Amino acid sequence: MRDDAKPSADVGGAIDPPPSPKRRGRPSRHGLKREALLEAAAGAFNAQGIAATSLAEIAERLGLSRASVYYYVNDRAELVFQCYQRACELMAEDLAAAGEAGTGLEKTLAFINRALTPGRAPTAVLSEVNYLSPAHAEVVRTANDRNVAALIGFVETGVADGSIRPCDTEVAAQTIIGTLAWGRLSPQWMEDSRGRKFQARFLAAAIDLLTSGLTTDAVRRFEGPIDADQFLPKRFNPFDRQDASDMRIEQLLTAASRLFNRDGIEATSLDEITASLGATKGVLYHYLRDKTDLVARCYERGFDLFERFAAAADDHGGDGLERALIGTHLNVQAQAGALTPLVPQPGLDALPHPRRDALVARARRLALLFDRLLRRGVADGSCRPIDTRMVALIGAGGFAWLPKWLPPDDPRGPRRLADEISDIYFRGLKAR
Known part of the structure; x- marks a missing residue:
């Protein structure tokens, strides 16, 4: 179903995002255009999927010629890779900033707050990593694994300092990541679910749910009765x-x-x-x-x-x-x-x-x-x-x-x- 050239396997070490990313300065004009390209592509990939999104469509959304898009990427597979890489970089930045908070719970909630900030530019959900060339897929997986480990570390810190109750820290971290991903995908499934008002409401409800849960009985543990x-x-x-x-x-x-x-x-x-x-x-x-x-x-x-x-x-x-x-x-x-x-x-x-x-x-x-x-x-x-x-x-x-x-x-x-x-x-x- 792919209609673009074969993905490039030349990925050198420089594209692997650093473990502790620095906050971005003011981007150049070239950088702004690249950011706009990746934002438009991420939104399209999340809504339409990779197969239904062409470089020509992305160029048209931005008022560019297709040749202009080729200045930044060689083909659609490289565009997907750059969108996934950008998503990992932004998550790493959010984790680094949230790590400055106090307790483990405060770090975790600061990360969620940053990731779900209303009006934030869209980032691609990492749902098609296997679409990439093996070398590009490995870069994305390595960056994502590092981010997941950092979030698990926040939860483990919270359990150790007493701000988070004892739990399976990996499951807790992945449930949070799933919530963030669903926040980017849910607008296409629900009515009245686009725009900053919905995003602000989603963020507030997610923070409330993940912090305090639903029950009025804090002692009882829920166990499902049906197989x-x-x-x-x-x-x-x-x-x-x-x-x-x-x-x-x-x-x-x-x-x-x-x-x-x-x-x-x-x-x-x-x-x-x-x-x-x-x-x-x-x-x-x-x-x-x-x-x-x-x-x-x-x-x-x-x-x-x-x-x-x-x-x-x-x-x-x-x-x-x-x-x-x-x-x-x-x-x-x-x-x-x-x-x-x-x-x-x-x-x-x-x-x-x-x-x-x-x-x-x-x-x-x-x-x-x-x-x-x-x-x-x-x-x-x-x-x-x-x-x-x-x-x-x-x-x-x-x-x-x-x-x-x-x-x-x-x-x-x-x-x-x-x-x-x-x-x-x-x-x-x-x-x-």
Whole structure:
């Protein structure tokens, strides 16, 4: 699906961002143009995905000729690399500045505040690192790993100094990073979610949620009562043609969703998907028209599962807060286990509009459902007063980012991870 030249592998050491970046001075005119190019590209990549964003489109957005864009990058792959590199550099700057704060909790919150500052220029979500050449991908991974380690260090400092309660520090740091990523992706899925007013509200709700959690009972720990494996497909009759066909489609959609979640949609080829099943592309084309159809079908399967989780949470929970958190718990289990529904990715705007609009409508209905459950929790006293609409939206960041960092052989297991992430939302990180 790539329409640009092969990515360059010449990456020398100078492009690796330094461990402790200095604050930027006033950029040159050349630097300002490059910043504008990377900001426009990052916004487009987040909304449309890589495949649907061309250099010509970026040039048109900026009122430049395509030749002018080639002054800064050789091809689209290099533009993606520079956007990812810039995102890592800015995160490193935010971490360095936040490190000047006092306690571990204060450092963590200062970082979130900087990263979600309203009106800040867009940065690319690192969802397609495998799209890059191996050398460029290694540069981005090294920079990102260093940033993640710094944030984990903030949380560990907080646990040591008593400002953050004991927790799995890696899970806490990655949940924060997932929240930041979702803050950049959520506007394309939700109505009235663009502009500084929404950004300010998202920031305030995220800080409140991650600091203090949702519960009015600071002693109790949340543990989900439902096992997500019960939502796995039931046994089928291999001698029934329709049953056998449905199962093969389910296997295709599950395998594709798992790879899309881990590596990104553009970075995952149809060959990789079919190879993971020991099949050929001919089998895939027997059931699906093309990759766009496959992506849309994966999203539709994903929302089928999200809606089933929400219904189960509403049926099995006691108070309003428990019902809302059961949904989160099931979604984490699903991403860490065998279900792996396709989570919201960059590139929604590239889908055909009738299917895109239907998916957005389903996402909004789910957000409204969890908003209603949280409002019920506030009313029944199980949930403290919060911005329920924003919290219902923010919760997706905890499970949607999970496939990007969780190793396939992670010893914690789906239920333990679900308990840990749900408990971050339940009690927050602040020691009480």
